[in-house]
Amino acid sequence: MGGERGEASVERVLLAHGGGGRKSAQLISGVMLAAFDNPALSELADGGVVELGGVRIAVSTDSHIVSPIFFPGGDIGSLAVWGTVNDLAMCGATTGALAFAVIAAEGFPMDDLRRVVRSAGAAAERAGFAVITGDTKVVPAGEADGLFVTTTGVGPLAEGVDLRPARVRPGDAVLLSGPVGEHGVAVLSEREGLSFTADVSSDSAPLSRLVEDVLAACSDVHAMRDPTRGGVAAVLNEIAARAGVSVEIDEAAVPISDAVSGACELLGLDPLALPSEGRCLVFLPEADAGAALAAMRGNELGGGAVRIGSVTAGAAGMVSAATPVGGRRIVDMPPGELLPRIC
């Protein structure tokens, strides 16, 4: 590793830079966009779109560092596969193929690797994606912890599908496919050995079919996002900033299970900042909201779909919530250091 070390004045990477909140956004705009700037990347969507041989292809990549790697409702294998399948779906690509790259620590139990890879294979099959290429690297003991999995997905976009944060407009409805935060609480609970959340399972699931159902029912969906790192709060702030709009939600309308709500109260977590791995937010014209909700509710993963708010022409980048007690509060971009290794 080059550069100076051990000096207080040296700027360093912080956990918050990977948390999906404000620091992540600063890192992306200050370091990544500065070096890689191009129109596809600067959309800041869940994936990039490139035209290859005349076909628009969505590409999305995610490194998964979740700890522990096995948790209620999933493991790093299924999470890595569905996480990337969902990011593609958020771009409007519901079919395609996957690349699966593993970094394992020397000494990692081979049976655990087999279990993770089998789980990833089953997850890919359920989503209808083939894993067509991969890579395996091993790092000497002590230089990495356990297992990291990077999945990348590629999928073609149907004609007319154009889902991008920048397309969100004042007057759009904001829909949510189901209760939030179960993934975050499930992983945290497993890691910390919390007993009061023992019944919470990760919501990790592939959203491709649900997205197909919405796109089939509504011809003019503007954007979709899955509220992973940073949760609903991060997604709404990113959308508001990118599209130059305000978003107003009704906090009481955001579905949260009793177990997640209880965990948030006890642990001092904001449910709006908790990650989900099988939910999505949909932004589309008011007139299509009913049809989209019906389409989501008709899917096994969207039974709890609700409308949570609206896009307005207020201050660009502002997200606010009507509180259950009749007030209104600003929903800030989460700072991002609260939940390391959650996905």
Add this chain to the structure above:
Amino acid sequence: MGGERGEASVERVLLAHGGGGRKSAQLISGVMLAAFDNPALSELADGGVVELGGVRIAVSTDSHIVSPIFFPGGDIGSLAVWGTVNDLAMCGATTGALAFAVIAAEGFPMDDLRRVVRSAGAAAERAGFAVITGDTKVVPAGEADGLFVTTTGVGPLAEGVDLRPARVRPGDAVLLSGPVGEHGVAVLSEREGLSFTADVSSDSAPLSRLVEDVLAACSDVHAMRDPTRGGVAAVLNEIAARAGVSVEIDEAAVPISDAVSGACELLGLDPLALPSEGRCLVFLPEADAGAALAAMRGNELGGGAVRIGSVTAGAAGMVSAATPVGGRRIVDMPPGELLPRIC
């Protein structure tokens, strides 16, 4: 981490499983193919090919864990970009786009990250690839060492291009684009602080234009591979096994610089097993060998291109070398544990 721990009888991941040699091959066939089996993956090429929207798209992914991250002739940023660009090129895809996923340890110097990302950006630009999507994760201090970069490339295949290990046939010539092992010696030298190899720089470079030149000159190239982890020895063994052929090379014909040769003698390394990051092996019918060599030599990265051997109908999977003293030796698949974190 689940599973049993601390017992001598538990099978564990070894450094050799990531070395690109025999153990890597066992892991891929025993664990990965068992879970992900499909025609594209089982080709065991440098990437997979999938048809999306009627266009054949090559996809390749590689996690980079090289240590140190800065070395003579490159760094983890340029290496990650060109490594994936080259894997795509080995599938016959010489244009396309990249995804760039970073896992950083908490505390990693921000200036080093900037330097790596800038280098990756410049490398992508030189190769003509845009970085259209990415991801950044941060692992708490002590749970990862430095920086890991996973790059994935996608690129369209021109009609008629079909490069696969299984297409190699008895009678094919085996060509090599230049001297081998410089990347391996450069990284090892930097890591261990070796003075007698101070003048060796990594050969890391993008091979897309060289591949275009070969494909333009020869219409029936059967396969290409870049000799990275496990070097020329691993590639030849994989090709021989996959195509069910023998490969016979002339050891003296394999170009090796004096510095690399000297380092190999002093350190007891086999130059045929040393990784390169800017060289390729080409397998094509005897009749086209001259044209392919001329095309390679006309490219700035192929000035040292030579023919090193032939494919024969001998024992399937057998690789042998005529030695400089007039004998013939078996070139085994390297065991793979010698050079951890070399790419």
